[in-house]
Amino acid sequence: MNEYTYPIVFGIMLGVIARMIMLRTDYRQYPTYLHGKIIHISLGFIAASLGAVAVPAIMELEFTAVTFLTLAATQFREVRNMERNTLNELDQLELVPRGKTYIEGIAISFEGRNYLVIFTALIGTLLYIVFNPYLAILGGVVALVLGKGLMSGSIIKDIVDIKQHDLHFDGAGLYVDTIYIMNIGLKERQEEILKYGMGFILTPKNMNVITTIGNLGQRQAILHDTAVSLGVFRDSGTPALTPLIKRDLDDGRIGVFILPQLRDVEKAIKVIGSVPVLESAIRMPSESKPIAKEEFE
Amino acid sequence: MKLEKAILAVVTTDKTRISGGAPIFICDNRNESEALAANLEAITDGIAHSLSDDLFIIVKH
Incomplete structure (x- = not known):
């Protein structure tokens, strides 16, 4: 245990909550299955950890640690590929296919959501360390609301x-x-x-x-x-x-x-x-x- | 090159106006050609399009 343990745990929790809120199963029916959800929550956990650890790393003057975030970018682009491939495969057996544009849209949002998780965890940890836990909770809620807003586009x-x-x-x-x-x-x-x-x-x-x-x-x-x-x-x-x-x-x-x-x-x-x-x-x-x-x- | 669409069969009641290409089915009247086109549609997974009263084509989309 050190001074950063609580902030990091707090940031990770906030990030995972953010991912769970954004991972809803609605009429799009995706992901419906439990394993799909587990995959995405686990990836959300990794994203949240990266975001949460970035702040203490900078405070300890370990600037090179930030390069880890580039690793995250690569990782989550991979998520997008994974989603695209899976959905493309499934699409061939639909009575009325989704179409490539729709699939790309879903894949993009899966990637984007992970970045939002990083961002949320980062905000949470930063506020916790710099100010106090209460402000961090408030900031976290604001980040969650903001994330939710950013993720919903317009409709027909x-x-x-x-x-x-x-x-x-x-x-x-x-x-x-x-x-x-x-x-x-x-x-x-x-x-x-x-x-x-x-x-x-x-x-x-x-x-x-x-x-x-x-x-x-x-x-x-x-x-x-x-x-x-x-x-x-x-x-x-x-x-x-x-x-x-x-x-x-x-x-x-x-x-x-x-x-x-x-x-x-x-x-x-x-x-x-x-x-x-x-x-x-x-x-x-x-x-x-x-x-x-x-x-x- | 992959063909996206193809005429699989032609069903007609006017044999003076057709030749060559796809399999051609000649029928005596409209009823018979409709029945034949319906069957061909089901068998080939194509769509029966009607170009005129006496001419159907079955097209794979």
């Missing part, structure tokens, strides 16, 4: 208006409002689709959003999340029953065609609205220098 509802539209056929062409979805040749399938399918039109609120929701990965994420939350009316060997999203080239609206098991319009609108906007899909043409910002308002 913030960037588009969602309206339900009936599906209809023009010859063999399936349409949601005026947006062409696909060609279904067989009468039987057409009847199934009219019976079980639902159509939604997502109208972008501004110019930036048009490119964002046009992104194929973002569209696949919408389909995946609705399939997870509402179920999906399809099986392997029925490629005609595939939920699809197509775009209106004129104004950037997208037409969502889904085949939910739970056919409730209100719920479906809520589910589509709460799909996360994927970091990698976000485009900001309004930030482009040659283009005046007013054009996009």
